[in-house]
Amino acid sequence: MNEAILFVVMVGTFIGLTALARLPIGLALLAAAVAGALLGGEGFALRYLVEGTFLYLDAMLIIVTAMAFMAAMRSSGALVEIARQLVRTFGRRPVVLLPSLMVLAMLPGMLAGSSTAAVLTTGALVAPVLMSLGLSKLRAGALIAMAGVYGMVAPPVNVPVMLIGAGIDIPYVGFELPLVAASFPLAVATAYWMGWPLFRRRKDDLSEVLAALDEASPPTDDRIRPLQGFWAWTPLVWVVLAMTASRLPVPWLPDLGLPLIFALGAVMTLLASRVPNWAAELRGAVRDALPVLGILVGVGAFIQVLTLTGGRGWVVVSLLSLPAAGLYLAAATGVPLFGAISAYGAASVLGVPLVLALLDAGDVIVITAAMSLLAGLGDLMPPTALAGIFAAQVVGEKKYTRMLAVCLGPALLTVAYAMMLLLVS
Amino acid sequence: MPKYGHADSAEGVTCVGTSPAMRWQPSGVVVLLLALAVAGVTGRDFAAKWRPDDIYPGPGVTTVRRLSDYHPPLAGTAGDTDVYVLEGDRPGGTVLVLGGVHPDEFAGFLAAVLLVERAQVEQGRLIVIPQANASGFTHNLPGEGHPAHIEIETAGGTRRFRYGARATNPIHQWPDPDVYVQASGQQLSGSETRNLNRAFPGRPDGTLTEQIAYAVMELIRQENVDMGFDLHEASPEYPVINTIVAHPRMMDLAVLVVMDMELAGIPIRLEQSPEQLRGLSHREWGDFSGTLAALFETANPAQGRLRGKTSAQLVLEGKDEQYERAARLGRLYVPFGPDGHPVETRVGRHLATLTAFFDAFGMMNPDRAVVVSGVPTFEELARHGVGAYLQPPAR
Numbered sequence: 001m002n003e004a005i006l007f008v009v010m011v012g013t014f015i016g017l018t019a020l021a022r023l024p025i026g027l028a029l030l031a032a033a034v035a036g037a038l039l040g041g042e043g044f045a046l047r048y049l050v051e052g053t054f055l056y057l058d059a060m061l062i063i064v065t066a067m068a069f070m071a072a073m074r075s076s077g078a079l080v081e082i083a084r085q086l087v088r089t090f091g092r093r094p095v096v097l098l099p100s101l102m103v104l105a106m107l108p109g110m111l112a113g114s115s116t117a118a119v120l121t122t123g124a125l126v127a128p129v130l131m132s133l134g135l136s137k138l139r140a141g142a143l144i145a146m147a148g149v150y151g152m153v154a155p156p157v158n159v160p161v162m163l164i165g166a167g168i169d170i171p172y173v174g175f176e177l178p179l180v181a182a183s184f185p186l187a188v189a190t191a192y193w194m195g196w197p198l199f200r201r202r203k204d205d206l207s208e209v210l211a212a213l214d215e216a217s218p219p220t221d222d223r224i225r226p227l228q229g230f231w232a233w234t235p236l237v238w239v240v241l242a243m244t245a246s247r248l249p250v251p252w253l254p255d256l257g258l259p260l261i262f263a264l265g266a267v268m269t270l271l272a273s274r275v276p277n278w279a280a281e282l283r284g285a286v287r288d289a290l291p292v293l294g295i296l297v298g299v300g301a302f303i304q305v306l307t308l309t310g311g312r313g314w315v316v317v318s319l320l321s322l323p324a325a326g327l328y329l330a331a332a333t334g335v336p337l338f339g340a341i342s343a344y345g346a347a348s349v350l351g352v353p354l355v356l357a358l359l360d361a362g363d364v365i366v367i368t369a370a371m372s373l374l375a376g377l378g379d380l381m382p383p384t385a386l387a388g389i390f391a392a393q394v395v396g397e398k399k400y401t402r403m404l405a406v407c408l409g410p411a412l413l414t415v416a417y418a419m420m421l422l423l424v425s
Numbered sequence: 426m427p428k429y430g431h432a433d434s435a436e437g438v439t440c441v442g443t444s445p446a447m448r449w450q451p452s453g454v455v456v457l458l459l460a461l462a463v464a465g466v467t468g469r470d471f472a473a474k475w476r477p478d479d480i481y482p483g484p485g486v487t488t489v490r491r492l493s494d495y496h497p498p499l500a501g502t503a504g505d506t507d508v509y510v511l512e513g514d515r516p517g518g519t520v521l522v523l524g525g526v527h528p529d530e531f532a533g534f535l536a537a538v539l540l541v542e543r544a545q546v547e548q549g550r551l552i553v554i555p556q557a558n559a560s561g562f563t564h565n566l567p568g569e570g571h572p573a574h575i576e577i578e579t580a581g582g583t584r585r586f587r588y589g590a591r592a593t594n595p596i597h598q599w600p601d602p603d604v605y606v607q608a609s610g611q612q613l614s615g616s617e618t619r620n621l622n623r624a625f626p627g628r629p630d631g632t633l634t635e636q637i638a639y640a641v642m643e644l645i646r647q648e649n650v651d652m653g654f655d656l657h658e659a660s661p662e663y664p665v666i667n668t669i670v671a672h673p674r675m676m677d678l679a680v681l682v683v684m685d686m687e688l689a690g691i692p693i694r695l696e697q698s699p700e701q702l703r704g705l706s707h708r709e710w711g712d713f714s715g716t717l718a719a720l721f722e723t724a725n726p727a728q729g730r731l732r733g734k735t736s737a738q739l740v741l742e743g744k745d746e747q748y749e750r751a752a753r754l755g756r757l758y759v760p761f762g763p764d765g766h767p768v769e770t771r772v773g774r775h776l777a778t779l780t781a782f783f784d785a786f787g788m789m790n791p792d793r794a795v796v797v798s799g800v801p802t803f804e805e806l807a808r809h810g811v812g813a814y815l816q817p818p819a820r
Contacts, residue, residue, distance in 0.1 A: 003733050003747070040734070048570060050467040055567040058600060112603050157604050162614030167730075168664065171701045172612050247606055255602035300567060308570030310733035313747040317731050320756050345568075349730050353662055357756060 001039050004318075007311035010036040010302070018383075024291070025383045029298025033305040040309030052304025056296040056342070058259075059116070063296075063386075064289050065262035066120040070394075071285040072266040073124070073235055076273030077226030082233060083128045083213055091133060091206045094198040101126045102191035105144050106183075109151020111243040112258055113159035115343070115379040115387040118151040119144055121239060124394045132213040134201045135194075137395040142406040143194040145391035147187065149376045149414070152343070153369075154183035160347035160372035167352030170364060178369040178421075186373075186417055190410040223276045227269070235269045288393060295383055303341050312349060320353055327357055328422060331374055332415050339378010340385075347375040362425030370421035377414055380407055474563050474573060478586050480538055480555060481816040485511040485545035485799065492554065495647060496629065496640035503597040504637040506559040508644070509541045510552050511797075517549025518651035518786070518793030521644065521716070522779065524554070526621045526655055526706065528561035528589025529571060531740050532723050532771035533656030535586070535811060536779075539772065540800065542816045548787075549795030552648060558621040558637060560597045562589035571727070572737040578810075581817020588740065592619035598633045608635070609703035617704075622655070625709035641706075645714045651793050652786055655706040655720040656775050660729030661748055661757045661766070663722075668694040669778065671719040672711030678789065679719060682781040691777055691803055717786075721778050723771040724759045731756070743767045769811055773803035 001009075013035045017028035033052065037045035073079045090097035105126040109118030123144035130140040152158070155176045162172050227234070239261055246255035256264070270278045306312045315338075319330040331354050338346035351371045358367050379387040385404065392400035482489060488510040493500035524537025537555035544551060556562055565571045565588070577584045595601070601615040608628055617623045619634050627639030645653055652675075659666050671679040679695050686693045698708040698718075710718035726732050726748050727740040733747040744765035752761035759766070780800060787794030801814045 046463065047467050047470040050463060051565060051567050159614055166614060166617060173701060246602065247604060257600040257602055259600065303568050304570050307568060308735050310747065313732045317747045317750050320751060321754050353730060356662060
C-alpha cells in the first residue's frame, strides 16, 4: 500500500479509536501501529512493536523518578516551605518576581535539556507561589509549561541542537549566545504575559497569601519532620549539583543520569524528613505517571511502524517538497506538530533535513537554534504534550487541554520569534 | 484555592484524557500473562541477535586475534571482537581496516568481511576488524524499523548477517548521561555516549564504548599501523557522502586517490577532518598516533530520514521512491535514480578506494607498501553481486 495512504490510515485509526471508541491514548496508538503493520504487509510485526515500545525507556524512567522526587518534596514539607520563602521575598514585587520565578522554573530544563525535569521540579515550586498570589491555575500552569519549553532550549544543554548537530556534523560549540537570544527574551515576555494579573491585584499584606499556602498544602503527619529554612532547598540543591558535577572541568561525581539523581533525591528527602508512609507516596507517584508512560509506549510502537512502512519518510519528503517560502511554513508548523510524537524526534527527523535545506539562507548556528525552539514547542503538542500534561498535574488542572489553550498565545509568539530568527539568520 | 502539587490518581488519569477508559479494566493477571506471552515470542527473535555472525577466514588470514589482546579488560565483554591478520611473505607496512564501527552501515561491515574471506597479502600486513563495535550488532535501534538480519545468496547457499544499530547495546552500557562529555571535553547529546565513532581516542577505564576505542588506539600504536581506514555509510541527505574524510597528514595521499578514482570512473569527494569535531576515527587516530587516517562514506538509503518502506531489500538493493522524490527536489547530496544505491556498488566503492590507497601509498613508500590481491573490483561486484565473492555457508 502507498506510504501516504498508510500514514492516513494509521492517523485515522488512532483518532477514531480515541475519539469514537474512547480507547486510552496509549492503546489507540498501539492499535494504529498494528493496523499500519498489517496494511503495510508486515503482518502483526510483533518484534517491531515490542522494539518500538522501548523507544522512550529512558524518558519514562526520568518521568517516574521525577514524579517520586516531587512526591518526596511535597510530603516532606519542603515544597510549601520554599513557596513560603519565595512569597515573603518577592511577593510584593511582581516586576522582579515573575522573571525570577520563570528563570527558576527553567533551571532544571537548562541543565538537563528536558522540559519534564523543569516542570516537575522547580516548576512545581513556582506554580503554588503564583497561585497563592492570586494567579489562576491555568495561567500558573501555562507559565511553568512554557518555562519547561524555554528551559529545554536555553543553554548550557540543548538536546535538540545536539541531535540536529549530530545529523549534520556540527559540534555543540558557539551556541550559547544564540540560544540565550532564542529563549530568554521569550521567557521574560511570557512571564509578564502570563503573570500580568498579579500587577492588577498586588497584595501588600502577604499574611493572607501565606495562610492560603498553608491551607493548600496537604495535611501532614505529626511524625514527619518537615524540612525548614535552608534544609527545604537541599533536595533541589542535590539535583542541580548532581546534574552539573560530572560536567565540570574536574568532575567530582560520576554522571549518575537523571533517573538515579531523582531517585536518590527522593530517598534522601524521605529519609531526612522521616515520612512514615513513604511507600504510599511513591506508589502514588508511579500511579500519577502511568497514563503518560502508557502514551509513550504507544508512541514508540507507532513511530516504529510509521518508519517501517514508509510513512515517516513520506511526511518528511512532502514537507521538503514545499517551495522555498513553504520551507519556513513547514518548519513553523511541521516541527512543533511532529512533537506530538516527540520533541526530540522532531529535531532529529524534521530538524536535520530542514536545517540542511535552509543552510544557504543564513548562519547554521542561528538556524539550528531557531529549529530547536520550534522542536521544544513539541512538548506542548498532544497526545504526548509532556510539558503540558505535567504542568496541569502540578497545578491540579484536570483537563490539560484547557491549560494548553492558555499556552497558545505564548506558543504562537514563540513560533513568530523562531521565524524571525530564521529570516534574519 | 486548589490543592497544588498533588494529583491523585483520578486526576492524573483524567488529565491525559483517558478517564472514559478507566471503565475498561482487564484483570491485571490477564495483562501480565499477555505481556509474558509477548515477551516469550519476541524474546526468541531478540535472542537470535546474540548469535555471532559466521565469518570464514580466507586463505590470506594468517592469525586471528581478539581486540582484548590490546586492552585485556575487554576480554569476556560484549565489546571484544575478532581481529583478522593477513600477513604477506615480504615485509612492508601495516594497514588497519575497520568495518562495523556503526553496525547499521552494512556496506562497511560487508566490505571488511570480503577482505577477510577473499584478500591475500603479498607484501606487508593487513589487519581487519569487521565488527568493531560487536555490541552494536546485538540489537536494533528502536524507532527505526530496521531488519534484524540480512540474507545474501552465495553459490553454496544463503549467508545470514545481523543488521545492527549505530551504537553499543544499552544492555551492555547504560544508562546514557544527559550530556556526553567526550574525552576531549566536547559536549555531545547523551546518546552519543554509546557511539564508537565519537569515543576515540577512548579511555582505558571509561565506558565499554570508550574502552573499545582505546583498544583500537592501542592496536594502532602497538602494531605501528601506517594507514588506518574506517568504513562507513550515511543517509543520502547527509552532506558527507561518497566521500573520503582524511586527517590533515593523509590529505596528500588522499588527493592522489581521488584522482585515481576519477580516472576509474568512480567519482568521490574529499574532505579534511574538521579540527573542532572530536572523537571521530579520522581525527583522533591521526592526532593520537602516527598513522595516516581516513574514513569513507557511501550512501545507504536504509539509514536516512527520508526513506520509504524499510526492509532488508532496501539495504541490499538501495532503491527507494521517496529518495527519488527527494533527489528530484534537489534535497540530496548524491544522485538517486531508479537504480538506487545497491550494496554491490557501495561495497565496491569501499574496496576500490582502499585498493587505490594501497597503490598510492606503495608508490610513495615502496619499503612500507602493502600489496593485496584477490579483492573483487568495483566492476566485478557490480556484475556478479556480493554473494559471488562471499564464501558459502559451512554445512
